[in-house]
Amino acid sequence: MSETSKRILLVIGGGIAAYKCLELIRRARDRGYRVRAVMTRAAAEFVTPLSVGALTGDRVFADLFSLDDEREIGHIRLSREADLIVVAPATADLLAKMAGGHADDLATAVLLATDKPVLVAPAMNPFMWRHPATRRNVAQLAADGIAIVGPNSGEMAERNEAGPGRMAEPHEILAAIEARLATTATHRMAKGPLAGRHVLITSGPTHEPIDPVRYIANRSSGKQGHAIAAAAAALGARVTLVSGPSAQPDPAGVDVIHVESARDMLAAVEASLPADCAVFAAAVADWRVANATDEKIKKDGKSRTPRLELVENPDILRTIANEPPGRRPPLVIGFAAETENVLEYARKKRKAKGCDWIVANDVSPETGIMGGDRNTVHLITETGVDSWPEMDKPAVARVLMERAASHLLTLTATT
């Protein structure tokens, strides 16, 4: 299907970033999309329906109880006559209402009544974004299959406030729209040994904040985890990739959840279950900073050099591998990146974590594996060790996912 036939229903929430929607509409129409807009009551405080309508070239919808709108189109038809619904900016309030299934205005009624994929672009103050209520709502929306783009980190409209909460830029939202529409088309046509399976993958490093601008990270590039996600999608799986900050592009046909810290990664993984196979390729920080601050730590020459206190992060692999039957993915695969006694540590790790397979590799600096394009791995299963020849990371990914596909087939045949 050509892009020109795609229809986007844009739900505009009441946040400062609403002005960026005008640019988004313009870019989307340049790409050939037809755009229709629904605005919340609060959105009209930030951009006028007149500007929005002038750019969409269509009526702008706002009122659930409008007799004319309801007679002519109706909120149910509005929600179905789109290929994708995009919520931008998705306010904290809209995310909460969506997670709770509210439908007390046109925007939320349309979002609840739709049978189409939904993409949200959150935008809010960093404190609102980090609030446990918003964390819960975002995890719930991810579990409900809603795609999320952004937010980015940076300066806020409020003076002296920085952190995650800036809405993704219009070009980033447009890229997410295209990825989401491609995923939907791929799922519809999925064929291959993993068709009908859900594969959940973590990838990349995590960032553990020290203050709003500094963090602890590691050298993981995300190349291997992203390659596994692409390989699983190529074999027909529905793939959820939970990615820490990585320069790797989002693989096509994959639902990507971007996270920063280990705790966010665990929440996104938990919210994405159930899965047939889970692959934990991310290099998750073992520790986070217990005394992280909300304000930037100042070097003013008077204060003492700060001391970082570390506290252990949740163990994502162990947590998921020990979920009760029914929730635990039937095939749980961990990664062991070691610098010495690789096989011995990996065997122990498989037992200690309770996972099914471990993919072990030597990440000593001289191997060039961390961040490099090639990998030499050993697959440790219940029955023994398989040492694979050196391959590029996409080839390792392909072999691993082909092996996972046949293992899942065996499991299905024996249950």
Ligand SMILES: Cc1cc2nc3c(=O)[nH]c(=O)nc-3n(C[C@H](O)[C@H](O)[C@H](O)COP(=O)(O)O)c2cc1C
């Ligand atoms: C100046 C101003 C800026 C605001 N910016 C945001 C924002 O960026 N994100 C957000 O979640 N809420 C923001 N709010 C609060 C929302 O407008 C408020 O929660 C509103 O009820 C959201 O309605 P809606 O979700 O139906 O659009 C802002 C409020 C004001 C007064």
